[in-house]
């Protein structure tokens with residue numbers, strides 16, 4: 001099989017530097033044998049690049065950033081533009097201002113730093129004192145009336161509004177097709193709610209043991225057939241899952 005691996009970064013690859021170093025070595029061998037590896041993250045492109053240098057992340061064949069709204073292919077230079085074929089497609093029916101307007105200015109949400117807010121993604125943190133899930137549900141109800149927009153809720157704190165056709169899973173599916181690879185030979189790994197879209201989009205997923213409640217719940221519902229629930233956390237859990245799916249050489 002010509003496998004593709006897509007992995008989230010924070011809390012999935014990061015968290016245990018020794019385990020990550022071991023996994024990075026195995027992913028390098030996987031790539032040398034013809035496998036494709038993609039980092040799929042909520043980070044900005046610059047933050048993801050820093051991770052390659054400073055955090056020992058495995059070198060990748062693609063970096064999908066900003067929760068699946070941007071795709072980068074090598075050479076991964078600092079000022080690089082995202083893959084136009086993907087960005088152009090997402091711009092059709094989305095504006096940042098419209099996405100911002102879904103969230104009422106009631107003091108419960110604060111827009112994240114400028115880096116996290118882009119032309120294709122509006123991002124908030126929950127800062128209210130009530131039930132964050134209930135507050136997110138109220139935003140979700142408003143977004144649901146607009147089929148061109150998608151809301152993603154993660155970690156009881158992070159709220160993103162993206163084009164409905166974006167998200168980690170949609171971006172990785174686009175990339176797999178762009179590479180002319182088989183979507184059935186794809187394994188994905190994550191730890192929070194913004195990884196659900198990715199794990200849902202493929203037939204082999206990995207949920208690390210340290211995952212947030214929302215993803216553990218999702219994974220347990222699918223346990224067995226399409227999602228491997230790792231007993232190890234962080235990179236050790238990803239490695240365990242890749243061995244379970246027999247992907248690494």
Ligand SMILES: [Mg+2]
Nearest residue numbers: 008010011191
């Ligand atoms: Mg994560």
